[in-house]
Amino acid sequence: MSDRDSGALRRRSLFGLTAGAAAALAAGTAPAAAATAPPAPPPTPDGGGQSTPITADQAWRILSEGNARFVAGRQKHPHESLKWRESLVKGQHPFAVILGCADSRVPPELVFDEGLGDMFVIRSAGEVLDTSVVGSIEYAVEHLGVPLIVVLGHASCGAVSAAVDLVRGTAHLSGDISTLVRAVEPAVRATPPNPDPAAFLAACVAEQARRTAVLLKERSDIVTKAIAERGVKIVSATYELTTGAVTRV
Numbered sequence: 001m002s003d004r005d006s007g008a009l010r011r012r013s014l015f016g017l018t019a020g021a022a023a024a025l026a027a028g029t030a031p032a033a034a035a036t037a038p039p040a041p042p043p044t045p046d047g048g049g050q051s052t053p054i055t056a057d058q059a060w061r062i063l064s065e066g067n068a069r070f071v072a073g074r075q076k077h078p079h080e081s082l083k084w085r086e087s088l089v090k091g092q093h094p095f096a097v098i099l100g101c102a103d104s105r106v107p108p109e110l111v112f113d114e115g116l117g118d119m120f121v122i123r124s125a126g127e128v129l130d131t132s133v134v135g136s137i138e139y140a141v142e143h144l145g146v147p148l149i150v151v152l153g154h155a156s157c158g159a160v161s162a163a164v165d166l167v168r169g170t171a172h173l174s175g176d177i178s179t180l181v182r183a184v185e186p187a188v189r190a191t192p193p194n195p196d197p198a199a200f201l202a203a204c205v206a207e208q209a210r211r212t213a214v215l216l217k218e219r220s221d222i223v224t225k226a227i228a229e230r231g232v233k234i235v236s237a238t239y240e241l242t243t244g245a246v247t248r249v
């Protein structure tokens with residue numbers, strides 16, 4: 001952490017956000033229209049552009065629009081240019097925290113079609129919380145002024161599947177994998193039984209995302225305070241491998 005980062009407490013402006021998303025927000029247009037909007041200019045040195053602060057709801061809408069592009073195969077791959085990269089040297093102004101699984105099939109920047117500096121991403125198998133994960137989220141919320149936290153589970157999650165096996169007594173876990181899977185176990189035990197294994201696993205995945213969001217609020221005074229005083233929101237969601245779609249759960 002640095003003083004430079006602390007200076008990033010200013011909220012990111014809509015104008016400095018994703019290209020078409022900001023235009024779509026301003027115009028109230030659909031994602032398809034946003035996809036044709038001109039690219040946004042890089043942020044000014046102070047994180048700049050206009051001073052309108054972005055809200056949690058606006059941040060979620062930008063992510064939803066990006067995911068819609070990903071689902072449709074119409075990605076814009078924003079904020080990957082040399083000019084944009086250089087504009088970020090003086091500081092970062094991400095508009096969302098993504099706590100996602102480490103699974104190689106669910107990289108948040110691709111799933112939400114965002115680029116450098118857009119999202120503060122933390123990944124652990126099964127979105128399991130530990131002190132490092134919570135501390136990283138707290139840093140993004142408190143020092144970077146991020147308005148939205150997304151807990152992103154996904155279909156066919158190996159960590160959740162292993163926790164299902166653990167509950168059934170068929171798991172063979174070694175090393176710290178055991179600690180990880182046992183952290184997911186309560187979500188499996190809280191999920192109503194279902195004779196369909198695939199449906200049960202999907203329900204467990206959703207429960208783990210929801211439960212992690214609740215646990216985060218319980219564990220972090222910084223996050224709780226940010227929710228109460230600054231309108232920060234936590235969204236739990238899951239990613240479907242087959243369609244690429246992210247759905248709130």
Ligand SMILES: [Zn+2]
Pocket residue numbers: 101102103125126154156157158159160
């Ligand atoms: Zn996973």
